[in-house]
Amino acid sequence: MLCLSWWCHVLPIGHDDGMARVIVVGGGAAGLVAAWRAASLGHAVTLLEANGRLGVKLRISGGGKCNITHDGPPKALLAAFAREQARFLRPALHAFDNDAVLDLLHREGVATYTRENGRVFPLDRPGSAMAVVAAFEARVRRVGVDVRTGVRVLGLLGRAPRLAGVRLEMGELEADQVILATGGASYPETGTRGEALGWLQALGVPARPWFPALAPIPLEAPRPAWEGVALRDGELRLSAGREGRRLAAFAGDLVFTKVGISGPAALELSQAVERARRSGEAWLAYASTRETPEVVDAALLAEARTNPRLRAASWLQRHLPERLVDPLLDAARVGMDLCLKDLTREGRRALVGFATALPLGAPRPVPLARGEVAAGGVDLAAVDSGTMLVRGWENLRVCGELLDLDGPVGGYNLQAAFSTGYAAGSLA
Ligand SMILES: Cc1cc2nc3c(=O)[nH]c(=O)nc-3n(C[C@H](O)[C@H](O)[C@H](O)COP(=O)(O)OP(=O)(O)OC[C@H]3O[C@@H](n4cnc5c(N)ncnc54)[C@H](O)[C@@H]3O)c2cc1C
Structure with a gap:
């Protein structure tokens, strides 16, 4: 096994004082928290990130504003996830919940506010997501994590029940503990190409293929x-x-x-x-x-009686944005200047249809690639929900979006990454 000079420099040869050599792969939401937590417990942690800087996806989250988490008790947050996912997430969320995330950020000087819909953001100013990344990065560096950016891991070394380390372009790195926090497979330009799922499957770890979610x-x-x-x-x-x-x-x-x-x-x-x-x-x-076709049809008939010269186009504008009206009438062969009194039965049915259920088609x-999250990932049944240890392995942990976890929009996905990262970094 090759020994890279910086690694040999950082890690002591003997570590019989309970301190483990930990590699965290991926410097996003989950990896930053996992690295900080493991190092704060006294372990020698190296964080490997493929990008030239940390938290690239965090920086673009929430359109650059970063919807950090969601307000409310853990029970309410869990209710936003599918039942199996909520069951899995429960211990990690209780150990490091939304209040814990916000407390950490507040201590680092990042003020936050909660919108009426429960979404929590850094105080509104341009680039506020960057303040969140800076806060986690400051934490990580303060506890002595050896941060290595621009380093892409190419594979895993070892066989069940123990990993020996990871493979890099320039050689191999040994580790006592490996935490995979490589994220999902959407927005590959942010560094998340989803390849870790293939490494794990090759080692026999059950996983569901990546699947589009929260995408246009x-x-x-x-x-x-x-x-x-x-x-x-x-x-x-x-x-x-x-x-x-x-x-x-x-x-x-x-x-x-x-x-x-x-x-x-x-x-x-x-x-x-x-x-x-x-x-x-x-x-x-x-x-x-709000309105059923029957109610709207009855209202249209009544309108035609009381206001027979009203244009069909004007009536439809009450229900749909103006830009949609002419093309829709054209498609339904209803003349632009046709008055309600001259509307045929078919024309009336078309208008009521547009107003109550606009067809968008197939x-x-x-x-x-355009999803805010990728569904699929490491099968939750293959992971211990308290420690994030992959079952059958002594020193392989996974966290964040690499797990088969996908919540709705609203801060839930970052919270899941923070919580599972914390659990993965809580090495005994
Ligand atoms: C446009 C957009 C907006 C979003 N907005 C929000 C939001 O406002 N709120 C919210 O809750 N969620 C949001 N999300 C989802 C959220 O950002 C992710 O769910 C979350 O970042 C996942 O965290 P993670 O640490 O698991 O993965 P990531 O944050 O993606 O981090 C994984 C890291 O691993 C690195 N990596 C991958 N493979 C390797 C390798 N082989 N070697 C080394 N490094 C590697 C990647 O470069 C990456 O930096 C958004 C997502 C997108 C795409």
Whole structure:
């Protein structure tokens, strides 16, 4: 095994005082906390990060503002995750919860505030996510972690039940303990290419393939002219085909993009959309949650009686953004200047349909690379939820998005990374 000079310099040869040589792979949310925690317990920690700087994904999180965590008791935070994920996360979250994360940041001089919807951010100013990274980096350096940036790990050394270390381009590094915090597989330009899952699978560790989540949804028939237009106060509905049964729905705003849809409702439904698409037919519509077609139809008929010269276009503008109205009427072959009194039965049905459930059509493949998180990862059943030790291994731990954990938008994913990182770094 090669011995890199900086490593030999940093790590003592003998370590019979209980101090372990720990390698943490990945300097994101989970890796920073794991490295800080292990070093603060007296271990000799080396943090290896492929990028030239730490916390690259943290820096772009929340659009650069960084939604650090979510307000509320652990029970409420856990309720945002799927049941199996919540069960797994419970011990780690209780050991290092949202208050603990915020306490750490406050001590490092990062003031925070909580929005009405429970999302917690650093105080609003440009680049506030950078203050969060700086705070964790300061912690890590203060406890003596040897931070090595620009170092990409290429593989793992050893066989169950013990890893011997990691493989680098320039050689190999020995370790007593290895903590993998390499993140997911979305936004590969931030350093997360998801390759650690392949190393683990080769060692027999069970894992689920990466899968798109919290991503914008491209459509078969996009509306580039509607880019930037938002739909509000409704829900995005997913059905098995145009007339098929309802599969899922998410209430929230939606925004048209050049190639499809984005916004909270699209992101939250994207994983279900991709699953439906791969297993058969998927069809999307944005529907009103306040008005049923029957109520709107009755209101339209009443309006036609009391206000017969009202243009159909003006009526539809009460329900949809102006930019959508002309193209929709055109598609339904309803004249732009047609008055309500001259509306045919088909025209009325089309108007009521647009106003209550705007059809968006079939989705195209949801891109893994554009997700705020990647679903899939190391099977939770293969990991001890208290220590993050991979079952069957004495010195291999995994944490953060590399685990099969994916929460909704709202600070939940960073909190899961911080909590599982803390558990992984809590070496006896
Ligand atoms: C655009 C965007 C916005 C987001 N906004 C929010 C938000 O506001 N709130 C929220 O809760 N969540 C948000 N998320 C999700 C959140 O950022 C992630 O879930 C979280 O960062 C995962 O932390 P992690 O430490 O597991 O992985 P990461 O933070 O991705 O860190 C993993 C690190 O490992 C390094 N690495 C990978 N492979 C290797 C290797 N072979 N060798 C060495 N280093 C390696 C990577 O370079 C990377 O720096 C957002 C995500 C994106 C993409």
